[in-house]
Amino acid sequence: MEFILILIAAVFVNNIVLSQFLGICPFFGVSNKVSTSVGMSGAVLFVMTLATLATYLLYEFVLVPSGLDYLRTITFILVIASLVQMVEIVLKKVSPPLYQALGVFLPLITTNCAVLGVAILALGMENGSLLKAVFFAVANSVGFALALIVFASIRERLELVDLPKGMQGVPINLLVAGLLSLAFLGFTGLV
Amino acid sequence: MMSPKKSSFFNMTLTLFVITLVAGISLGFINDLTIGPKAKAKLERKVNALKEVLSDFDNNPVEDVVMIKSEKAKDSIEIYPAFLGENRTGTAIVGSSENGYSGLVKIMVGFNPDKTIQNIVVLEQKETPGLGTKMKDDKFIRQFRGKDPSSFDMQVKKDGGEVDALTGATITTRAFCEAAQLAYDVLLEENLPEATPTQVEPGNE
Amino acid sequence: MADKLNQKENFLKGIIKDNPVFVMLLGMCPTLGVTSTAFNGLGMGIATLFVLLMSNIVVSIIKKQIPSKVRIPAFIIIIASFVTIVEMVLEAYIPFLFEQLGIFIPLIVVNCLILGRAEAFASKNNIVSSIVDALGMGIGFTIALTLLGAGREILGSGSLFDFRFVSEDANTFILFILPPGAFIALAYLTYLFNRFTAKTN
Numbered sequence: 001m002e003f004i005l006i007l008i009a010a011v012f013v014n015n016i017v018l019s020q021f022l023g024i025c026p027f028f029g030v031s032n033k034v035s036t037s038v039g040m041s042g043a044v045l046f047v048m049t050l051a052t053l054a055t056y057l058l059y060e061f062v063l064v065p066s067g068l069d070y071l072r073t074i075t076f077i078l079v080i081a082s083l084v085q086m087v088e089i090v091l092k093k094v095s096p097p098l099y100q101a102l103g104v105f106l107p108l109i110t111t112n113c114a115v116l117g118v119a120i121l122a123l124g125m126e127n128g129s130l131l132k133a134v135f136f137a138v139a140n141s142v143g144f145a146l147a148l149i150v151f152a153s154i155r156e157r158l159e160l161v162d163l164p165k166g167m168q169g170v171p172i173n174l175l176v177a178g179l180l181s182l183a184f185l186g187f188t189g190l191v
Numbered sequence: 192m193m194s195p196k197k198s199s200f201f202n203m204t205l206t207l208f209v210i211t212l213v214a215g216i217s218l219g220f221i222n223d224l225t226i227g228p229k230a231k232a233k234l235e236r237k238v239n240a241l242k243e244v245l246s247d248f249d250n251n252p253v254e255d256v257v258m259i260k261s262e263k264a265k266d267s268i269e270i271y272p273a274f275l276g277e278n279r280t281g282t283a284i285v286g287s288s289e290n291g292y293s294g295l296v297k298i299m300v301g302f303n304p305d306k307t308i309q310n311i312v313v314l315e316q317k318e319t320p321g322l323g324t325k326m327k328d329d330k331f332i333r334q335f336r337g338k339d340p341s342s343f344d345m346q347v348k349k350d351g352g353e354v355d356a357l358t359g360a361t362i363t364t365r366a367f368c369e370a371a372q373l374a375y376d377v378l379l380e381e382n383l384p385e386a387t388p389t390q391v392e393p394g395n396e
Numbered sequence: 397m398a399d400k401l402n403q404k405e406n407f408l409k410g411i412i413k414d415n416p417v418f419v420m421l422l423g424m425c426p427t428l429g430v431t432s433t434a435f436n437g438l439g440m441g442i443a444t445l446f447v448l449l450m451s452n453i454v455v456s457i458i459k460k461q462i463p464s465k466v467r468i469p470a471f472i473i474i475i476a477s478f479v480t481i482v483e484m485v486l487e488a489y490i491p492f493l494f495e496q497l498g499i500f501i502p503l504i505v506v507n508c509l510i511l512g513r514a515e516a517f518a519s520k521n522n523i524v525s526s527i528v529d530a531l532g533m534g535i536g537f538t539i540a541l542t543l544l545g546a547g548r549e550i551l552g553s554g555s556l557f558d559f560r561f562v563s564e565d566a567n568t569f570i571l572f573i574l575p576p577g578a579f580i581a582l583a584y585l586t587y588l589f590n591r592f593t594a595k596t597n
Contacts, residue, residue: 019575021429025508028421070222070484073502074214074476081472107468111506113425120499124294166594170421171587178579185576198465206462210470214477221481228488236491317498319574 003135010139013188016114017147018181023114027148028173037152039098041145043106045138047087048115051080052137055119056130076119077110084110114144151180236314241271244301244310245281248273252283261377268377279304285314286374291366292318296326298367300374307339311371316363323363331357340375403528410532417540417582418589422509426500427541428578434557437545439493440500441538443486447478448510448537449530455518456526462519471514472505479505509537540585548572548581 010016017023023044030040055076063069088106091099099106109115118140122133154176163172234253241252252271260267271283281304287297297315302308313327325331334355335345345368346352347361356364416422423444431437454474462470483501486494494501504510513533518526549555552572554562562568571577 021425021575021578022503024424024428025421028424070218070480071215073480073483073505074218074473076502077472077476077505078469081469108508110472111508111511113503113506116506117425117499117503120502166587166590170418171583171590174579174583174586178576178583181579182571182576185574198463202463203466207466207469207473210473214473218477218480218484221484225484225488229484232488232491322570322574 003132006132006136007139007142010136011143011146012184015143015147015184016118016140017144018177018184020117022117023112023144026108026112026114027151027177028170029108031148031152031155034149034152034156037148038145041141041148043087043091043109044112044114044144045141047080047083047109048118048141048144049134049137051076051083051115052119052122053130053134054079054083056122056133059123060130072120076116080115080119081110114140147180147184151177154180240299240312240314241273241283241301243312244283244299245271245273246301246303246309247275248280249276250274257381259377259381268373270377270381281309282378284374284377286370286372286377287315288366288369288373290362290369291316292323292360292362296363296366296370298370298374300371302375302378305339306341306375306378307337308335308371311335318363319360322357323360325357325360326363326367331355335371340372345372345375403525406525406528407532410529410534410536411539412536412593414533415536415540415589416509416533417537417544418586420509420512422512423507423537425503426507427544428575428582430497430500431541431545431548431578431581432552432573433496433549433555434542434546436493436496437541437543438538439490440497441534441541443482443497443501444504444507444509445530445534445538447475447482447504448513448534449527450478451475451510451514452518452526452530453523455514456521456523459519467515467519468511471511471519475510475514476505509533544578544582544585547585548577551581552577 014020017027026040026044030036058075058079059069059072063072063075084107087109088099091106118137122136155173158172158176167175237253245252250273252273255272255274257270257272258267259270266287269285272279273281273283281301283299283301285297285299287295289295294317295315296318297313299312299314300308301310301312311332316324316326318324318326335343344352345354347354347356347364347368349356349361350365352368354364354368410416414420417424417427426440426444430440451471451474455471479502482504483494486497486501513529517529521529546556549557551569552574554560554566554568569577572581
């Protein structure tokens with residue numbers, strides 16, 4: 001079914017981080033531990049899906065009919081920012097330990113290019129529909145989670161290794177990400 | 192030196208409202224300024240594409256365009272007749288395929304009056320840079336020039352056809368061939384006149 | 397004069413000491429996403445520089461009018477407006493660059509660099525300093541992107557700014573214009589940058 005194709009494409013073939021370059025900041029920022037990575041992935045899943053739902057409706061039923069589609073960027077980012085505020089408030093009440101763990105990363109989801117990026121990409125799907133767009137968002141957050149968690153597990157091991165001075169920190173992380181991206185490139189012929 | 196303005200509800204709402212208002216008005220203004228040039232740029236691209244795929248013409252193909260609906264494509268298909276005086280010098284047809292690696296591949300195929308391919312220009316694509324995007328290269332396109340699609344099988348060699356696929360971009364190549372085939376099928380269906388432009392009946396299928 | 401010296405440092409910090417890409421790791425997404433050619437890297441750098449400059453100026457001018465609690469949404473609206481202006485102007489006057497940069501143009505609005513400077517600097521400093529800060533950071537960003545784009549283009553396509561210096565059929569390191577190549581190229585570029593700054597310190 002078409003949805004299976006969307007899922008496979010989003011998670012493996014066009015992985016949001018490793019091949020579309022969206023969501024890099026949290027990718028490097030949160031992935032030093034697998035546990036925070038899982039938490040961040042959950043938050044992203046929630047925000048990305050809701051955001052795409054809201055922005056798709058906003059675009060199709062408000063912006064386009066009134067010829068205001070040039071306001072797309074500005075309205076989308078405001079929707080996302082508000083959603084993140086709400087998630088923060090809800091999370092604080094429902095699960096304080098998780099709220100503590102994610103700390104400064106929650107507001108960062110607003111500037112996570114993956115959320116805004118997926119919201120915009122969802123508009124360009126062939127024969128689009130609300131259901132497809134939302135599913136696309138879910139699929140992409142799964143792809144984000146996969147990349148993030150795999151990367152975190154590698155990083156946890158990297159801590160125990162000796163590296164040349166200039167390579168420590170940023171460069172080696174980028175190199176590992178590059179190798180991961182190379183591995184995912186192998187999925188190209190799948191779809 | 193943070194702002195001395197109090198974060199009262201009224202202040203917050205007023206500030207955001209004013210900023211949004213100013214932003215909205217400025218953007219609306221700039222939008223009005225740029226709508227003209229945007230349309231002009233689009234038209235120029237189309238005219239340039241037409242010049243590249245057709246041999247000489249002195250009519251205005253954009254004005255003489257014929258649009259037909261076909262189940263083979265989502266949007267209507269554009270057909271641009273080219274004339275030099277009274278004689279037809281060619282036809283440019285926009286073929287498309289949604290089966291590219293990243294979706295839509297749209298090409299303009301210029302046909303000679305004898306239905307061979309004069310040239311092809313890529314209009315829209317979002318394929319992988321360096322791989323699929325090489326469909327725009329002369330190296331790939333020249334295998335189509337001068338060919339008669341009735342005898343030149345426009346499928347990739349892997350599928351039994353005669354087209355050399357792009358390295359590492361078979362899917363993209365298939366989409367390109369699909370689009371080219373669509374353009375040719377439309378050309379055959381339309382039975383377009385050899386002389387001055389007249390209204391054409393929509394394709395029967 | 398103390399003030400003049402400050403501005404020089406203010407400007408230079410964005411290029412080396414606090415380079416947005418190599419040191420602060422801001423704006424990673426466009427850095428990796430549009431640098432398959434030097435021209436695209438340069439174009440994105442300049443577009444970002446423009447937005448950064450304008451937003452720093454506006455924020456610095458109206459900083460006293462923004463209540464502290466809504467400053468982030470306020471900054472976002474200001475930044476998003478300038479990004480939209482860039483979108484519209486590019487689509488109308490430089491369509492080629494508009495197509496190449498694609499989705500990364502609207503994504504300038506979430507480039508943490510711009511929001512970061514608005515919050516950390518422009519909202520706390522006068523207009524002149526904010527302008528200098530934006531110029532320094534923006535140029536540092538542009539240099540990083542153009543260098544990365546040049547490296548990837550030379551290795552991956554055998555050309556620089558679309559000027560080919562190998563024959564059309566030559567084999568090039570295609571990897572560098574594909575996603576993994578972006579990561580790998582940036583990794584080594586950062587490594588070189590680190591060695592360079594370690595030596596000069």
